[in-house]
Amino acid sequence: MRISVIGTGYVGLVTGTCLAETGNDVLCVDIDEHKVNQMKSGIVPIYEPHLDVLFERNIKASRLKFSTSLEKGLEHGDIIFLALPTPEDEDGSADLKYILGVADNIGKLITEYKVIVDKSTVPVGTSDKVKAAIAKNANIEFDVVSNPEFLREGFAVDDFLKPERIVIGASSEKAIKLMEKLYKPFVRSGNPIIVMDERSAELTKYAANSFLATKITFMNEIANFCEKVGADVDKVRVGMGTDSRIGKRFLFPGIGYGGSCFPKDVKALFKSGMDNDYEFGILKSVIEVNDSQKTILIPKIEAHFNNSLKGKTFGVWGLAFKPETDDIREAPSLYMIEELLSKGAKIKAFDPEAMPNVKNKFGDNIYLASDMYDATKDVDALIICTEWSIFRTPDISKLKSNMKAFNVFDGRNLYDVSDMKNEGFNYISIGR
Numbered sequence: 001m002r003i004s005v006i007g008t009g010y011v012g013l014v015t016g017t018c019l020a021e022t023g024n025d026v027l028c029v030d031i032d033e034h035k036v037n038q039m040k041s042g043i044v045p046i047y048e049p050h051l052d053v054l055f056e057r058n059i060k061a062s063r064l065k066f067s068t069s070l071e072k073g074l075e076h077g078d079i080i081f082l083a084l085p086t087p088e089d090e091d092g093s094a095d096l097k098y099i100l101g102v103a104d105n106i107g108k109l110i111t112e113y114k115v116i117v118d119k120s121t122v123p124v125g126t127s128d129k130v131k132a133a134i135a136k137n138a139n140i141e142f143d144v145v146s147n148p149e150f151l152r153e154g155f156a157v158d159d160f161l162k163p164e165r166i167v168i169g170a171s172s173e174k175a176i177k178l179m180e181k182l183y184k185p186f187v188r189s190g191n192p193i194i195v196m197d198e199r200s201a202e203l204t205k206y207a208a209n210s211f212l213a214t215k216i217t218f219m220n221e222i223a224n225f226c227e228k229v230g231a232d233v234d235k236v237r238v239g240m241g242t243d244s245r246i247g248k249r250f251l252f253p254g255i256g257y258g259g260s261c262f263p264k265d266v267k268a269l270f271k272s273g274m275d276n277d278y279e280f281g282i283l284k285s286v287i288e289v290n291d292s293q294k295t296i297l298i299p300k301i302e303a304h305f306n307n308s309l310k311g312k313t314f315g316v317w318g319l320a321f322k323p324e325t326d327d328i329r330e331a332p333s334l335y336m337i338e339e340l341l342s343k344g345a346k347i348k349a350f351d352p353e354a355m356p357n358v359k360n361k362f363g364d365n366i367y368l369a370s371d372m373y374d375a376t377k378d379v380d381a382l383i384i385c386t387e388w389s390i391f392r393t394p395d396i397s398k399l400k401s402n403m404k405a406f407n408v409f410d411g412r413n414l415y416d417v418s419d420m421k422n423e424g425f426n427y428i429s430i431g432r
């Protein structure tokens with residue numbers, strides 16, 4: 001099939017590449033000329049495991065092409081995916097200016113039947129707004145489909161190629177048939193294509209993300225309470241998670257959830273609720289608790305250093321909002337660093353992939369280390385913000401010979417508490 005993807009960020013790039021992989025003829029369109037030129041010359045502009053192999057193979061097979069022209073995108077595809085940003089607006093709602101701006105232009109450019117598919121995460125009712133924006137200028141038949149994306153960064157290729165489910169929100173039989181044909185190769189494992197109305201599809205995405213964010217936040221509160229009463233959150237987690245009604249996943253406490261999705265999506269669902277005369281009490285608490293969780297280590301660090309961090313140097317391991325990505329959007333590490341810098345501390349940071357993205361963020365105020373051990377030289381403490389595998393089994397003797405003092409504040413519970421104590425570290429983690 002002939003597919004166009006408008007917006008070649010994380011979701012657009014993975015969508016375009018994976019749809020090319022199943023034999024479709026894909027044109028990816030982005031307004032960012034630099035990015036388009038990079039992709040034309042074979043460079044994948046994001047770090048995502050396994051994407052590079054598929055990307056290269058499909059470019060070579062001429063199934064994956066790039067352009068900056070929306071007009072070309074509309075000419076090319078029978079199905080037009082919108083994978084545009086829906087960032088947080090000032091009032092917490094999802095900003096629809098990118099989606100509705102492109103929809104407006106589609107209305108001006110469309111000359112034959114197209115299925116316009118919204119892959120971005122958008123509030124309930126957006127598909128009606130997209131329809132109206134296109135219809136304002138177009139006299140041609142078209143359909144709008146809501147097809148939310150559930151991929152996780154770091155596992156995006158696998159999640160797209162072998163999804164647990166595909167949600168299609170549509171009211172046109174013609175569009176539903178086309179979408180089912182397009183996605184047939186991805187549901188070989190028997191996982192369902194779930195067809196529903198557009199509003200339910202739009203809400204499914206927010207409900208899923210908000211539920212997962214709530215699950216993590218609940219566990220973060222249990223961890224905080226464990227510290228008050230001398231319980232071990234690792235034991236509680238396993239004890240709870242083995243109940244299949246609860247499940248083992250997304251129960252890992254830490255320094256809060258981050259990333260380009262959970263923080264903004266929880267806020268957007270809360271705002272949608274308020275706009276529709278419904279206050280999500282649970283989401284209000286999730287937002288508040290997560291905000292304080294991001295810096296939950298700070299009082300512990302301050303207490304250790306007698307409330308004076310001025311002139312102290314901290315090594316920071318992990319800048320990305322989670323492992324296997326270079327994405328630093330809403331990364332808890334950034335809040336930690338900001339807070340430490342404001343208290344007069346110095347930072348030596350290392351991340352296996354995200355360093356280039358942090359380069360311009362704090363200017364000269366932090367030293368970007370050449371490797372994980374370089375970030376521990378002469379530090380008063382090491383702070384762990386992201387659970388990259390490489391941090392799980394450090395060379396302890398190297399650490400000890402580098403660090404000025406043996407203090408480790410672990411926001412991701414990477415190590416065994418008694419092992420660290422036996423090694424002579426003052427080891428502070430979350431909920432243990």
Ligand SMILES: NC(=O)c1ccc[n+]([C@@H]2O[C@H](COP(=O)([O-])OP(=O)(O)OC[C@H]3O[C@@H](n4cnc5c(N)ncnc54)[C@H](O)[C@@H]3O)[C@@H](O)[C@H]2O)c1
Nearest residue numbers: 007008009010011012030031032083084085086120121149
């Ligand atoms: N990142 C994820 O893991 C993920 C997963 C599921 C859903 N989502 C949702 O998917 C949507 C896109 O997210 P993302 O992370 O891919 O965004 P992103 O910010 O990484 O990329 C968006 C891209 O759109 C381009 N763009 C902006 N305006 C454009 C225009 N007028 N024409 C063409 N291109 C334009 C930008 O240049 C950028 O390359 C959001 O709604 C997000 O919530 C994201």
Ligand SMILES: O=c1ccn([C@@H]2O[C@H](COP(=O)(O)OP(=O)(O)O[C@H]3O[C@H](CO)[C@@H](O)[C@H](O)[C@H]3O)[C@@H](O)[C@H]2O)c(=O)[nH]1
Nearest residue numbers: 149150151152153216250251252254257258259261321322
């Ligand atoms: O037990 C856990 C699991 C996750 N996290 C944190 O939660 C955040 C989000 O993690 P994850 O869900 O793995 O990353 P994303 O790539 O943001 O994926 C989420 O957001 C995407 C965008 O909407 C959705 O498509 C995915 O289904 C959804 O998992 C990260 O900061 C993690 O550190 C925890 O603190 N504890």
